[in-house]
Amino acid sequence: MTTPRKYVRTEDAPLLPPPATEAGITGWLWQNIFASMSDFQSLGAAIRSLFMILFSLLLVYLFIDQTYGLIDFAILSAVWSDPEGLKREACWTVQQGGSLPDGWHGACWPFVWAKQKFAWFGPYPSEELWRIYLSLIVGSIGLVWALRERLPYRRQVGVLMLTLYPLLAFILLTGGNSDASFTGIGVWIIVGLALISVGRMGAAGHLGTIFAEFAGIFGIVGWGIIALNVVRGIVALDFNLTPVGTGDWGGLLITLVVALTGIVASLPLGIILALGRRSEMPVVSVLCTIFIEFWRGVPLITVLFMASVMLPLFLPAGVNFDNLLRALIGVMLFSAAYMAEVVRGGLQAIDKGQYEGAQAMGLSYWQTMRLIVLPQALTHVIPGIVNTFIGLFKDTTLVSIVGIFDLLGAGQSAVADAAWSTPVQAITIYLYIGIIFFIFCFGMSRYSIFMENKLSKSRRH
Amino acid sequence: MQQLSLKSIIYDARMRGYFYQVFILSCLSFGFWWLIDNTVTNLADRGKTVGFGFLSENAGFQISATLGTWLFDYNVGQSSYLDVYFIGIANTFLVAILGIAGATIIGFTVGIMRLSKNFIVRSFATVYIELLRNIPLLLQLFFWYFAVLRALPSKRDKIEIIPDVAAMNITGLYLPAPIIEPGFIYSVTAFVVAIIITLVMKSWAQKRQFETGQRFPVLWTALGLIFGLTMLTFWITGNPMSWSYPEFKMTGAILRRGFQSGSGMVLVPEMLAVWLALTLYTAAFIAEIVRAGILAVAKGQTEAAYSIGMRPGMTLRLIIIPQALRVIIPPLTSQYLNLTKNSSLAVAIAYPELVSIFAGTALNQVGKEIEMIFMMMMVYLTFSLATAAFMNWFNARVKLVER
Structure with missing residues (x-):
């Protein structure tokens, strides 16, 4: 027998707010700052808390000190304009013969404004700058279009960016009109067409069954020859643009050209090398391994030295590459080796069942790679690929050591300009260049993190 | 028994592999031969020879003291x-x-x-x-070298880091240099012996702990052994090492002021810049x-x-x-x-x-x-x-x- 209940609650108890240490701003502050420095239960914990308090205070002090120092240098104390055209005297203190108070320490921005065009485009003729602007604008629109989600025709734009855009940029930047004989180009195109038709006939079985096996190669070689010669022909056309040699390029323009060429060339080369290294043919895999390990084992500087000193020795007398092209070849080979290792990592992560499944479907080696393995392997390693790109972008600064004026090289030669000689000259230009590089590299690394999150989300289900 | 015909060879994956490999090798050899041929011609045109004889020739340029x-x-x-x-x-x-x-x-x-x-x-x-x-490493290197270390006091001036021991100016970082005397080798030997004893002791202590569960204060014994034995030997052999402190002159003929050569040791600013940039970047x-x-x-x-x-x-x-x-x-x-x-x-x-x-x-x-x-x-x-x-x-x- 049960005793009757005296009281039965009919409605829910009121919800209590979460404790102050768990929610809201105070909760966040507690968990992230004060929890680690307020445990005084035992001697060890007290020492740890005390250390944490002092260490945090030190870091806050350092952070504020450095940030204020930077803001003061770059904005508050900086000289922003030089209306009287005094040049270096605009950034001199009284002691040095100028008008700024003694002990002044700030950025000398008029110096950067004066060197702006040089830092961006080098000695490129000023009246032809529109050509750089045009290629940059087309390039950035295309790039954003190809990378943005949910825009129509992304794939097509991407293909155009890889094929037509380099041609357009090359013509715009150099002015085209390179010397090549149109008869020679015509002959090559006829050779290409002939090869294609032989390939077609072979594929149709008119030239025997054995030949049919190799007919595809003829087609590929034929189309390759035609494409190469069409490019040569277009580049040789006269667009009525003033020619600008690569010797007149400089600054950020060179940085972008070297980085983009390296990026675009390193990916396909790297894929081929990675596939070669994993090939079952011993000669191919040994050769690819030697190639990769050689370039990865030496510093880029030595590669650039080799490209600029030894390349002229390797080529027949009379063939002369310009300085930029030599450096580009060095950068390409170097970055291809690094890219190959990244891609190999992706290939290793692919399940063996994928290869076997493709084989069971009757796909050939190249079909397996193109349709099954590479799409998975490459998406796997997108973060690694972007990181290699970032490394390559930073490494372009090294070309300044072999006498090519990239952004940093242009900055260095600006520092040597005595007309602007002040104690803050070097710091000002390094700050400026540092900001430019930081924006590019940080942007790329954010994109890589974004892709990583997106991929891990899509892999989760 | 399979018949060996042209067709069976072409359709055999292994034979095809051999064919491709031979093809690649011959392309590569041709490429190398072409490069070497070009190089030989070019070297001959420039009147140069190949050889390592130059290594024994005397170098006629200054290298900063490192x-x-x-x-x-x-x-x-x-x-x-x-x-x-x-x-x-x-x-x-x-x-x-x-x-x-x-x-x-x-x-x-x-x-x-x-x-x-x-x-x-x-x-x-x-x-x-x-x-x-x-930020590119090269830019950081330039920053440390051209912007920070160039801003240090001139050759005739200095900033003290530890008074009379470590100081810097634009010519580098000056530190005391050790002067080693003949008996120092005994201290080094003692140090090595102490480390060997420590290693033996550690494996003995571990074995004993596994067998009996008793622990042995390895850390303190090791510290005592390494420091104690080394310092004791050092003291017994009569302190066979001294320090040469960097000497700085503030007065006298103006060209003689600054750090005196032959005292202490100097780390050149180039090295400091490279070291700072590499360390912080990596x-x-x-x-x-x-x-x-x-x-x-x-x-x-x-x-x-x-x-x-x-x-x-x-x-x-x-x-x-x-x-x-x-x-x-x-x-x-x-x-x-x-x-x-x-x-x-x-x-x-x-x-x-x-x-x-x-x-x-x-x-x-x-x-x-x-x-x-x-x-x-x-x-x-x-x-x-x-x-x-x-x-x-x-x-x-x-x-x-x-x-």
Whole structure:
């Protein structure tokens, strides 16, 4: 027998707010700052808390000190304009013969404004700058279009960016009109067409069954020859643009050209090398391994030295590459080796069942790679690929050591300009260049993190 | 029995493989032959010969005083180009070893800071990493050399770091130099002996703990042994080492003021700049590796360790660090390798390392491009391949433990 209940609650108890240490701003502050420095239960914990308090205070002090120092240098104390055209005297203190108070320490921005065009485009003729602007604008629109989600025709734009855009940029930047004989180009195109038709006939079985096996190669070689010669022909056309040699390029323009060429060339080369290294043919895999390990084992500087000193020795007398092209070849080979290792990592992560499944479907080696393995392997390693790109972008600064004026090289030669000689000259230009590089590299690394999150989300289900 | 016909050969995957390989090899040999032929022709046109005879010729240029010049006793006009080569290698490895030591300490600290529960500590580490990682190393090198170290006081002036012991000016960092006297070798021997005894003691203590469960205070005994034995020998042999302090003159003839040569030792600003830039830049990458390595240890490991009664310190030392190191060490080695290769950037500020003095100054004087660039590349390549071989050995060892 049960005793009757005296009281039965009919409605829910009121919800209590979460404790102050768990929610809201105070909760966040507690968990992230004060929890680690307020445990005084035992001697060890007290020492740890005390250390944490002092260490945090030190870091806050350092952070504020450095940030204020930077803001003061770059904005508050900086000289922003030089209306009287005094040049270096605009950034001199009284002691040095100028008008700024003694002990002044700030950025000398008029110096950067004066060197702006040089830092961006080098000695490129000023009246032809529109050509750089045009290629940059087309390039950035295309790039954003190809990378943005949910825009129509992304794939097509991407293909155009890889094929037509380099041609357009090359013509715009150099002015085209390179010397090549149109008869020679015509002959090559006829050779290409002939090869294609032989390939077609072979594929149709008119030239025997054995030949049919190799007919595809003829087609590929034929189309390759035609494409190469069409490019040569277009580049040789006269667009009525003033020619600008690569010797007149400089600054950020060179940085972008070297980085983009390296990026675009390193990916396909790297894929081929990675596939070669994993090939079952011993000669191919040994050769690819030697190639990769050689370039990865030496510093880029030595590669650039080799490209600029030894390349002229390797080529027949009379063939002369310009300085930029030599450096580009060095950068390409170097970055291809690094890219190959990244891609190999992706290939290793692919399940063996994928290869076997493709084989069971009757796909050939190249079909397996193109349709099954590479799409998975490459998406796997997108973060690694972007990181290699970032490394390559930073490494372009090294070309300044072999006498090519990239952004940093242009900055260095600006520092040597005595007309602007002040104690803050070097710091000002390094700050400026540092900001430019930081924006590019940080942007790329954010994109890589974004892709990583997106991929891990899509892999989760 | 299969019939050997042309068709069966063409359709045989293995035969096709042979065909492709022979084809590739012959293309490659032709390419190499073409390159070598061109090179021979070009060298003949320029009236040059190939050979390593130049190595014994005397080098006629000044190299600023560094570890390498001290080790190989460099004299202009008397030392050979081979000496220059070795000086370059010594200086490269000097800055690489110092850089590796610095980058490891800073990198591990920042990496652990990045995982802190404390927001301030965490974000400070994040800002450090993002800032240093995204700015080219060469720019950082220029910053330290041209913007920071050039702003130091002039040759006739100084700033004290530790009064009378360490000071800096634009010519470098001045530190006391040890002067070693003959009996010093006994102290070194005592130090080595103490370390050997410690190792023996450690394995004995471990064996005893496994058998009886009794622990032995290895750490304190080892410290006492290593310090005590060494200091005792040092004292008995009559203090056979003294310090030469850098001497600075404030008065007297104006050209004689400043640090006096022959006293103390100097670290040239080029080296300081290279060291600072390499250390701080590589530390940012090491920090990310350390963070990833610690995060890779599953949380259950910590909880399991706590549940069998381990204290946090023991958990860290016995459970987390050994597992994290397995993830950390391979990329860490490749960062060390990168740092060593990046030390070649020092050519931009003329620190006398391998690229700068051998492939730079010496190459300009001798003009033996092929031999010299080959010799230079061999140094880096040997080092890289040796490290790679070590890594393969290490990975194989770790894998065995993993089962």
